[in-house]
Amino acid sequence: MPKFPTFPTLYNEALQLNISKLQGWGYLDPKQIKSGTLDWSKNGNPSGSISIRANTLSERPYIELDYKYRDEPRNYKVYLTSTPSNLNRGEIWYFICPQTNKRCRKLYSIGGYFLHREAFKGCLYETQTQSKKYRELEKTFGAYFKSDELYSELYKKHFKKTYAGKPTKRYLRIMERIQKAESIPYHEIERAMLR
Numbered sequence: 579m580p581k582f583p584t585f586p587t588l589y590n591e592a593l594q595l596n597i598s599k600l601q602g603w604g605y606l607d608p609k610q611i612k613s614g615t616l617d618w619s620k621n622g623n624p625s626g627s628i629s630i631r632a633n634t635l636s637e638r639p640y641i642e643l644d645y646k647y648r649d650e651p652r653n654y655k656v657y658l659t660s661t662p663s664n665l666n667r668g669e670i671w672y673f674i675c676p677q678t679n680k681r682c683r684k685l686y687s688i689g690g691y692f693l694h695r696e697a698f699k700g701c702l703y704e705t706q707t708q709s710k711k712y713r714e715l716e717k718t719f720g721a722y723f724k725s726d727e728l729y730s731e732l733y734k735k736h737f738k739k740t741y742a743g744k745p746t747k748r749y750l751r752i753m754e755r756i757q758k759a760e761s762i763p764y765h766e767i768e769r770a771m772l773r
Contacts, residue, residue: 589695590704593618593626593687595656597671605632605641606658606671626687634658641673647690656685656692719766725759728752 595616597606605612611633618626628645639658646652656676660669672681675694685692688701695701705713716723731737732752739749 586707587688587698587701588704588707589686589688589701592701593692595673595685595687595692597673597683600630600632600641601671605630606634606639606669608669609635611635643692650690652690654691719762722759722762725756728756728759732756 600606603614605614611631613629613631616628616630617624626645628643631642631644633640633642639660640655641658642653642655644651644653654676657674658671659674659681660671662668663670672683673685673694674680675682675685675697676691677697678694680694680696682694684695686695686698686701687693688698708716732749737749738746740746745753
């Protein structure tokens with residue numbers, strides 16, 4: 579009898595709160611209270627929306643999340659902590675997971691609450707579900723299959739190719755991957771796909 583297939587929940591497909599993005603949007607500026615709405619979309623279709631209120635004025639900073647999950651209202655606080663940057667340029671912020679009390683930079687919404695990844699059982703990252711053959715193909719020919727993405731990143735509106743007359747590290751990294759993709763002979767890709 580064949581094995582019953584399992585379809586694990588993927589972290590990559592879950593709604594995520596990323597502390598770096600919150601910081602970039604100004605929610606974690608010092609000594610302030612800021613409110614707003616975060617929206618998610620998938621393939622151009624809205625997939626989620628929450629109201630967020632960040633309070634860095636409090637002695638114990640937090641973000642307050644307010645949203646509905648399957649028509650059930652949810653409102654709770656996620657406390658924040660920070661450490662001084664090793665570059666002496668401000669603070670590095672972290673979430674404190676409401677369930678595990680672990681410090682983290684991303685929270686995932688699986689089952690209706692935004693929590694640290696270790697709060698969920700049986701969830702995987704997409705790469706963990708790929709077969710050994712696929713991972714081998716990805717390692718060898720991944721640059722070829724992702725060359726369109728590399729070119730679109732290279733020609734984004736505000737992409738900087740140089741800084742102070744020198745090529746940026748990001749530009750050099752993309753160009754290296756593009757050159758690697760272009761150096762792969764097409765007949766080798768065909769042969770690998772037929773194996």
